[in-house]
Amino acid sequence: MTEPVRPPDAEQVLARVASIVTHGSLDEAFARALPWLAELTRARAAMLFLFDKDELVGRHAHPDPPEAGTDLEQHLLGLAHEAARKGTPVSAPSGSANELLARALPLTERGRVLGVLCLALPGADQERDPAGERLAANVVPLLAKRLHHERDSARAAASSAQYDHWFKMLDKQIRILERERQKFSAVVNQSNLLVFVADTTGIIRWVNRAMASRVPAGEGESTWVGRSARDLHALLRGVTAAASDPADPVARALATAGAVHEEMAVANETGTRQLYLTALPIRSAEGGVQEVMVQIQDLTDLQALRRSESRYRMLFERSHSAIVMADPATHRIVLANPSASRMTGFPSDELLGKSFADLHPRHESLPLLAEVASRSTGAHFGNCEWEFRTREGEERLAAVAAGRFDLDGESVVMLELRDITERRRAERALASTEERLRTVTVNAPIILFAVDREGTITLSEGRGLDAMGLTPGANVGKSAFEIYREEPEVVENLRRALAGEEFTAVTHFGSLAFETLYQPIRDPHGEITGLIGVATDMTDRRRLEENLRQSQKMEAIGRLAGGIAHDFNNLLTAIMGQTQLLALRIPKGDAMQSNVVEIQQASTRGAALTRQLLAFARGGPPTTQVLDLNVVVADVCEGLRRILGEDVEISVATAEAPAWVAADRRHLEQVIINLAANSRDAMPQGGRLRLSVQTLEGANRDHGAPVATSPRVRLVADDSGCGMDEKTRRRLFEPFFSTKSKGSGFGLSVVYGIVHQLGGEIDVESAPGEGTRMTIALPVATAPAVPAPPAREPVPRSATAPGRRHGDQGTVLLVEDEMAVRAPIFESLRREGYDVLEAASADAALDLFFLYREHIDLVVTDVVMPKMSGGELVQRLRKGRPGLRVIYMSGYNEDAIVRAGVRDDGDLFLQKPFALGTLTARVRELLGQPPHGAQAERTAA
DSSP: OOOOOOOOHHHHHHHHHHHHSSSHHHHHHHHHHHHHHHHHTTTTEEEEEEETTTTTEEEEESSSSSOOOOOHHHHHHHHHHHHHHHHOOEEEESTTSSSSEEEEEEEETEEEEEEEEEEESSSGGGGGOHHHHHHHHHHHHHHHHHHHHHHHHHHHHHHHHHHHHHHHHHHHHHHHHHHHHHTTTTTTGGOEEEEEETTTBBBBEEEEEEHHHHHHOOOOOOOOOTSBHHHHHHHHHSSSOOSSSOOOHHHHHHHSOOOEEEEEEETTTTTTEEEEEEEEEEETTEEESEEEEEEEEOOOSSHHHHHHHHHHHHHHHOOOOEEEEEETOOBBBEEEOOOHHHHHOOHHHHHHTTTTHHSOOOOOOOOHHHHHSSSSSTTEEEEEEEEOOOOOEEEEEEEEEEEEEEEEEEEEEEEEEEEOHHHHHHHHHHHHHHHHHHHHHHHEEEEEEEEETBBBBBEEEEEGGGTOOTTTTTTSSBBBHHTTOOOOHHHHHHHHHHTTEEEEEEEEEETTEEEEEEEEEOOOTTTTTEEEEEEOHHHHHHHHHHHHHHHHHHHHHHHHHHHHHHHHHHHHHHHHHHHHHHHHSOTOOOOOHHHHHHHHHHHHHHHHHHHHHHHHOOSSOOEEEEEEHHHHHHHHHHHHHHHHHHHHHEEEESSSSSEEEEHHHHHHHHHHHHHHHHHHHHHOEEEEEEEEEEEEEEOOOTTTTTTEEEEEEEEEEESSSOOOOHHHHHTTSSSTTTTSSSSOOOOHHHHHHHHTTTTEEEEEETTTTEEEEEEEEEEEOOOSOHHHOOOOOOOOSSSSOOTOOOOOOOEEEEESSOHHHHHHHHHHHTTTTTTEESSSSSHHHHHHOOOOOOTTTEEESSSSSSSSSSSHHHHHHHHHSOOOOEEEEEESOOOHHHHTTOOOOOOOEEEOOOHHHHHHHHHHHHTTOOHHHHHHHHHOO
C-alpha cells in the first residue's frame, strides 16, 4: 500500500536549502542536495550533469552508480544534453517497461545553462509526490546560483594572479622610463636651435645655450633674460623696435593662443641667412596661456636643416613623455614615440593603427580628442587626466596635453601623455600618512608643541592638554614666555633649547608632572629657527612609583616581622619548655605553681603575637582549612588591643554556635587586622570598635546589590569613626585609593580580594559623622569530622616510669643550634624513655649519624641553622638511611617550609613555640608507639 504523501517540514526545508546554498564546498553542496532531492521526489536515482559552454565537465549521482545501472545513466545523460540544448525541462519514460519517468531540469543563470538535474521518478502517479517535485524544481535555481557564484569566484582568482604579473611588468617599464628621462634632461641645451621663453608680458625669462652664445644682447647688456622679446625680434629683422609691433610673434601667439610661424631673411657679415621662427604657447593646467616658447631655426643650408631635423627627431624619440599623433577623423594613431610604446606596453608597429578607444578601459574615445579634432590647426588645450589600459591589461592614469598641428601637410591631433599613476598613489599614500600622523598626534596622551625663535607658540596638540585644562591649538600665536612667566622652570628650559641645547627635563605644574624633550630646530645653514618639544604626562607613573616604593617598604617590613617572629618563637619555645619542666619539679600546692601558670599564660599570649607577625609577613601560599570564626576573631583581638592603642575600646561578640568557614587562617587574620586598621584611621581621637560573629540563613547585599540566599557566617566591624560620603564609599575597594596623605591604598582592596576569593560578599554602611559598619558574609563550611584540639597542650608526665631504662622507646637524634631550646627538649624526651643524641649544629649531627646510623630511629631538627639548613641535613642523612623519619621545628609557619621544598609528605612539622607534650606526642605518632606511663593514664582518663 502506498504511503500517504506528507508535506515537507518548512523549517527542515529552509535548513536544508541554507546548508546547500551557503555552506561547504560546491561538491559538498551537491553531495547534500542529491540525496535530499531524491527523497523529496521519491526518485529512484538523482544525477547532476555540469556543463560549460555546452561541454560536459562533471557529474554527480545518488546513488553512485544509479540502481538501474549503466543503461539508466546513459538515458539520463542523453536527456540532460537535450535539456541543456533547449534550456527547458524535458521528460521521457525510462526502463524496460516504462516503469520510470526520467525528468531533466536545467540549471540556468543569466541565460546560460550551467548544468542539468535528472531525476528517475516513479512511473505511477500514485507513487509520486507532486509537492516534493515542485519543491525540487524551486531548489534548482538556487543550485544554479551557487554554481554560477563558484565559477565566477574561480575566474576572479585567475584574474587577480594575472594583474599581479602586470604590476611587475609595469614596474620594469617605469625603471626604463626613468633612465630615459635623465637622458632627455640634457637634450635641450645641446640643440642648435635658438630657443627662448617669454612670459605673458613679452619679457624673456629663459634662453638656451645656443641663444646666449650666438645672439649678442647688445651694448651694456650681458644677457637677453629680462629684456623684451619685441626687441629681440626687431634686432633679427634689422629694424627699430616699436612700442606696438603687429609682427611680434610672441604677441600674436598670446593673442591667438595658437602656434605662430614666421620666415625671416637676416643679413650679416657672412651674407643673408634664412631663419624660421616658431612661437608655441605653453598652457597652464587650467588651459590658459602661461608662457610662449620661441624656436628660431637657421634654414640657410640643407646640412643645418638636417641637423635640426635630427635634433627634433631626438627630442621626439627621447622624450620622457609619450607623444602620439592621431587622425582627427578616425582617432587612429599615425605616429608614436618610443615612450608611448613603453607606457602602453605595445610595440611601435602594433601601436600604429590602433584607435584611442582600444586603449581606454571603458572602450570610449577620449572626449578631448574629439574636441581638438573640431578645432582649427594650431589649437591647443590644457592638461586633463585620462585612464588608459596597457597591453597587459593594467589600468593606469596619464596627464594629457593636446593640440592640432600639421604633419607633412596633413592635419593631426598630437597628444603628450605623462604617466602619473605612481604620483597619484604617492599623493594618496602621503595624505593617508598625514591623516594617521594627525590622528596619533591628536589622540596620543602627550603634548606636542613648537615655538619659534621669538618664543611664539606655533603648535600645540595632543590629548595630554586635557590634564592642564587646555584644548589643542588654544595657545597657538601666544608668547610662551608670557604664558609661563609664573613658571621660571619652564621659561629657563625654553631659553636653553632656543640657545641650541637638546635635553630632557621634568616639569611640574601643581600636582601634575611632565617629562619633556626639548629639541632645537635649525635651518639648512645651521641657524636656530625655533624648537619642538614632546611632553609626556608622568603624574600617574610617579604615583605608581610611589606606590611601588610603599609596597616594597611594606614587603621589607613584612620580612623583618617574619624574622623577628622566628627569633621570638625560639625564645618562647625555651621559656615554655623550661616552665613546663619547672612545673614538674615544684610540689603540688606550692605557692610558686601560680607563678609558673602566669609564665605559661604569658608565653601563650606571646605565641599568639608571633602568629600575628607571621600573618603580617604573608609568607607562603594559602592553606585552606575549616576554622571556627569565633576562635579566630577572639585570638586576633588579643593582639589588636596592643596595635590600636588604649584610646580605642574593642569589644567582641561571638556566635553561640561554632561559625565554621573554609579559609586560610592567615587570610582571615589579615582581613580582621585591615578592617581594624581602617577603623582606627577613622578615629584619630579614639573611639569604639565592635567585632561580632553571627550565623544566619538569608540574603546579604554587596555594595547595595542583592545576592543569592544561602547559609552565611557574618563578621561585622562597627566603629564610631568619622564615616564617609557616597563618593568615597564607591571607591573604597579600589587599589591605590586612599583618603590618607600617606599609605599604599592596598588594605581594603586586599580585604575585598580575599573575601570574594572565598565566595563571600561585603556590605558597607556609612555616612559622614555617623561611623561605619562593614559586614562580611562568608559561606558556611561543613563542620570537621574530628573535634578541634583542646586549647591548652597537655603537660609532660612528671617523672620517668619506675624501672624503665632510657632507650626502651628508641633513639632520637636532636639537632638544634639554640642551647636554650635544645635543653628542655632533650630532658623531655629523656623523661619519655627515649635515648637522645643531641647536636648543636648540622656538622655535629653528621658525625653522630656516622657513629650511630643503625640505632637512630628518628631525627628532630630545626630548619634554620648556620652553615647548613635542616632540609639539607635530612637530604644528606637519607642518602645513608632512605626512609628515615623526621620531625621539623621552625619559628616560621608551615607554609614557608613547604614552599622552600624542605618537607616531604611523610614528615611532621612543629611550629615554635610548642608545648613539650605536643612534641612527645608527635614523636610517638611518627614511631607508631602508644602512650605509656603517666601519659597513658591521662589518655585513659
